[in-house]
Amino acid sequence: GVDHVDVYLTHAWDPLTPLEETLSFLDDAVRAGHILYGGVSNYVGWQLQKACDLARAHNWTVPIALQPSYSLLVRDIEWEIVPAAIDNGLGILAWSPLGGGWLTGKYGRETPSGHTRLGEDPGRGLEAYDRRAQRDQTWQILEAVRGVAASRGVSLGQVALAWVAQKPGVSSVLLGARSCEHLTDNLQAARL
Numbered sequence: 395g396v397d398h399v400d401v402y403l404t405h406a407w408d409p410l411t412p413l414e415e416t417l418s419f420l421d422d423a424v425r426a427g428h429i430l431y432g433g434v435s436n437y438v439g440w441q442l443q444k445a446c447d448l449a450r451a452h453n454w455t456v457p458i459a460l461q462p463s464y465s466l467l468v469r470d471i472e473w474e475i476v477p478a479a480i481d482n483g484l485g486i487l488a489w490s491p492l493g494g495g496w497l498t499g500k501y502g503r504e505t506p507s508g509h510t511r512l513g514e515d516p517g518r519g520l521e522a523y524d525r526r527a528q529r530d531q532t533w534q535i536l537e538a539v540r541g542v543a544a545s546r547g548v549s550l551g552q553v554a555l556a557w558v559a560q561k562p563g564v565s566s567v568l569l570g571a572r573s574c575e576h577l578t579d580n581l582q583a584a585r586l
Contacts, residue, residue, distance in 0.1 A: 402429040403461050403487075406436040413448055421454035433459030433484070439474030446482040457484060459565070464488035466497055466535050466554055467526065476563050485565030488558050492570075492580075496526060497539060497554035548586065551576075555583035 402423065404416055420432030434445060434457050442460060449456040460479045462471045464486065479486050492498055526532045536550075543550045558567050571577035 398427055399429045401431045401433060401459060403433040403435045403459060407434075407438075407441045413445060414452070417445060417449050417452070417454050417457075420457070421449070421452075424455045431455075431458045433457045433461065433487075435461035435489075436463075437475070439478045442475060442478045442482070442484070446478075446484075456482065459487050460484045461487045461489055461568070463490045464558055464561070464564070465491050465493040466539065466557055467493040467532060476561075480563045484563075486561075486563045487566050487568055488564055489568045490570075491555050491558040491567040492551055493526075493554070496532065496536070497550060499536065499540060499543075499550040501527075546586070548582065549579050551579055552583040552586060555580060556586035559583065 402420070404420070408416065420429070423429045424432055432455055434442065437445065437460060442457075446456050448454075460475070462475055464471055465488070468490070476486065495501065539550045539553050543553045546553070555567055555569075558564060569577065569580050571580055
């Protein structure tokens with residue numbers, strides 16, 4: 395029921411579709427007024443740089459946003475992806491800034507069960523319980539976040555969200571709250 399989409403992001407690098415076709419689509423959609431801005435999601439550094447260079451070479455609309463996974467538990471984008479985004483003027487829209495719920499403190503050393511993402515599917519994606527629980531670094535990060543949260547009288551999630559939101563290049567974080575209570579708590583991170 396809208397006449398345009400504000401930001402349209404391609405979901406991931408597509409090795410079966412020429413990048414020129416993807417970028418040409420984004421440019422056509424912007425020029426036609428169907429979208430205001432185009433962007434990409436889940437690109438690694440060289441893919442992002444190639445997309446920006448190719449768009450400029452063809453005088454197409456250059457992507458304005460990158461949507462990567464980014465949290466206190468997933469920081470590998472800081473090596474190449476964040477610098478490439480900043481250098482090309484892209485804003486970063488961090489997805490999974492709470493690490494799939496890990497950074498809320500709701501998961502402990504026992505395999506989760508019940509009405510949570512990992513309780514319903516412990517093997518779920520990047521946040522899979524066994525993958526994260528086996529890393530000592532996961533538990534060290536959670537303890538550090540607990541300490542900061544306790545010292546400020548806020549939730550762990552608020553600390554984790556505030557941390558991501560203030561990182562260089564980050565324009566916003568994407569929230570996946572399951573309830574109004576979670577959303578209200580998440581939004582308080584803006585005050586930190």
